[in-house]
Amino acid sequence: MVDGSQRYLLRSARKVSYAQGETLRAMSEAGIKHFSVLSYIEIDSHGVKNLGFIRKDSNNYLNCVTKGHSRVENGDAFELMQSFKTKSNDEDLFYWDIQMDENGCFSNFFYRDGRARVDYEYFGSLNVNPAFKGMFTKCMQFCDSEEEFNIVWAKMIDEFGLHDHSWLKGMHKYRHKWSTTFSTDKFCARLKATSRSESTNFVLKDGGNKTFTLFEFVKKFETIQKRWRTNKNEEDYRCRHTMPSIVVKNQPLLQHAASVYTIEIYKIFENELVNSLNIEFDSLPSLSGSVEV
Incomplete structure (x- = not known):
């Protein structure tokens, strides 16, 4: 006999409903961590006992939905190639290639869509x-x-x-x-922006982990890539149609920077400039000789 408080753990009593499954799939594809998705569904169901399934069931459900039986039977590399073939038929500029090792095993792959080709030709x-x-x-x-x-x-x-x-x-x-x-005729106190683009490891931190299959990683990367492009379009629009707020009004150097920099780069420059003005002298500056800062 199973205690009443543990009855929800019985296999016969557990099932991921269609609505719950759609929520799991959609939120997972959006990059929300599995623990957070389960917490949301648990709250929506008014407690874990009313959830209708356990964590293992949700993992199995997502594996079934995202991988599919054919992907498991045919192998991950095969499924990835099938995906590339489908894309190349649907997109004229899509290109892909694979490399095999001396044993005829899948070694590495390359692919790019039409937008990536245009970006490469330009940059x-x-x-x-x-x-x-x-x-x-x-x-x-x-x-x-x-x-x-x-x-x-x-x-x-x-x-x-x-x-x-x-x-x-x-x-x-x-x-x-x-x-x-x-720019020798413009005073900038030898300031240069020192921030760099986010490292590859950082921007791909949500791209999966070592347990991901090749196919899963590619799909996840495509989601990240779409987000990059959306963010770029939005930032392009913002920089073309708006001007950054200037902390010191009518300051020629800041006005010039605001006219040539993107909003994000301008804010970095402005912050560096303002911070550089916070200077303490070890001694009063003289009109001649060097000054120690």
Whole structure:
């Protein structure tokens, strides 16, 4: 006999209802942690005893829904390739390829959609040659004159055959906005934004874990990728149609920064500038000689 308080644990008494299953699926696909989803459904059911299933049942349900029997029978790599084939038939610019090892086993894969192809053609590869990186960095902040900038830039373009590179053409067109060579007439206290893009590990922290199959990881990454693109579109719209609020009104340097920077980068610059003004002198500054800060 099972105690009445434990009857909800009996296999015969447990079942994930259709409504509960849809909630599990939708919230999981949205990236909400499984524990949080269960807590929500438990509250909605007025207690764990009224839930109708246990954690194990919800895990089994999601495995069944997200993987499917054919995926288990045919193997994860096979299912991934089938997914790529379907996408390539539906999307003209979708491309994928796989690599096999010497034993004929699945080794690694590559894929990109049409949007990724357009981005690549505009921005180029993220794998930067060290020599190219060195010359580009020099153009950004270590050229003492416009003549030196032009010499280094021309050498970089010629050496790496980048005459038709659309992104670099755009960067050269707006060189006055990003190269310190052309801002010697503007006081900036040698301030530069030091924040970097979020690391790959950080932005993919919600992309799964080591127990994920290849197919599950790709689907999760596609969800993250859609969120990146949505956020970028929203930020582009915000920067094109609004101006950042300036902490010091009618301040020429901040007004200039607000006109050339995105809102996010402007806020970083403004914060750095304001913090730099909080200076304490060890001694009163003199009109001649050096000042210790």
